Amino acid sequence: MKVTFVNYYYDRDVPTSEYFNKYPVIHGWSKALSDLGVRVDVYQRFRNDDSFTKDGVNYFLVRDSKRAELKWNQNPALFHEKICQGDHNIIHINSFSYSYQSYILKRLVPSAKIVIQHHAEKPGNKIKHILLKYFSSSSDGFIFSSKEIYKEWVKVGAILPDKKFAEIMEGSSDFSFQDRSDMRKKTNLTGNPVFLWVGRLNENKDPLTVLSGFSKLLNEYPNAKLYLIFSESELEHKIHLFIEQNSVLKNNVKLLGFIEHRDICVYYNSADYFVLGSHYEGSGFSLVEAMSCGVIPLVTDIPSFRMMTDNGNIGALWKCGDPDSFYEKAKVLLKKSIAVEMKKTLSYFTGNLSYTAIGVKARQFYESLIGD
Structure with missing residues (x-):
C-alpha cells in the first residue's frame, strides 16, 4: 500500500533545515506508517524545491507561484503536477480548509482514495457548509480526532454522512516518562x-x-x-x-x-x-x-x-x-x-x-x- 500525505500550507520563513522541527506531526504520522511496512511519500508546498528521505519516508518539497496560505479557491497547479508524477493508493490531505484543492486532486488522480483529516478548523456558516459538502463529496473518507466533532459536522451539513470515518488522534508526542x-x-x-x-x-x-x-x-x-x-x-x-x-x-x-x-x-x-x-x-x-x-x-x-x-x-x-x-x-x-x-x-x-x-x-x- 502506498500512502501519500499532501500538505498545502507552509510557513514561508522556515528553511529546509528546520522542516522537521516545524512540522513534527507530519513525520510522526509518516514514520509510524513506514514502521508498519507502508510505503509513504510526503508532498509539501514550500519556499523552495527539495527532496530527501528520512526513516523510510520520501519527502518532496515543491515551490509554486502561489502564496503560502492558499485562498480557498486557488489551484496550485505546479504542486498538483508534481503529485501526479507519483503513484498513490491513498492521498491523505491535511485540513478541510483545502476541500476545493482535494476536489481538483481527485479529478487529476481518480484511482486514488482521497482522505481529508480534520485539524481543529470549524465548519463555519451555512454558505461554507454548502461549499465544504460539495467539494469534500469527492473524497472517500474523513479522519477526526473525536467522533463527536465528526457528528457535529454531519449535523450542520458540512460533510456527507455516507463517507467512511475514522476517529484517530490528530498527532502525538515523542516525550517519555522520567523520574x-x-x-x-x-x-x-x-x-x-x-x-x-x-x-x-x-x-x-x-x-x-x-x-x-x-x-x-x-x-x-x-x-x-x-x-x-x-x-x-x-x-x-x-x-x-x-x-x-x-x-x-x-x-x-x-x-x-x-x-x-x-x-x-x-x-x-x-x-x-x-x-x-x-x-x-x-x-x-x-x-x-x-x-x-x-x-x-x-x-x-x-x-x-x-x-x-x-x-x-x-x-x-x-x-x-x-x-x-x-x-x-x-x-x-x-x-x-x-x-x-x-x-x-x-x-x-x-x-x-x-x-x-x-x-x-x-x-x-x-x-x-x-x-x-
Missing part, C-alpha cells in the same frame, strides 16, 4: 501536588476559571502549586491582577511564561496533574504531551478531551467555565493514588494516543478504503 525527583531538581518546581498548565492565556483556554477552581482547592491542599507555561499572553494582565487580589493564590501560582518546546519535557515530568480550561479543541497537543509523560489530566469535558481521556476514566473531566466543577472533580481525583493514576495515563497514551497507535489505526482505515 520526577530528578526532573524537579532541574526545574525547581515544588508543591504537593504539582499542577501544570501549558497553553495560550486566552478566553478559549479560560485560565481564570482554572485559577478560581484552584483557589478553592488550596483551602484543603495548601501545599499545592500551579505553574503556567504559555506562548500567547492575551489574558496575562488580568491573571496578574486576579492573583494579586487573591491572597490564597499569591504564593501558590507561578507564571513561567514561554519555554522552548525542546526544553518543555522536563517540566511535564516535574508535574503530577495537567490542567486546561478549554471550551473547544480540535484535539489537544499539550494534553497528549503531558500524558506521554504520565501527567494525570484534569481538563474540561469537551469532545476531544473525552476521547483523549477515555471519557474521563483517565484523570478527570470538569464542566467548562465552572470553577466549582474544577474543585469538586479535583478533590475526588486527588484522593486517588498518584502512582496508580500515572500508570493508567501512560498505558492509555501508549495504546491509543501514541504515534504507534495512530499508525495502526490509520493503516486499518486506509486498507478499508482500498478494499471498497
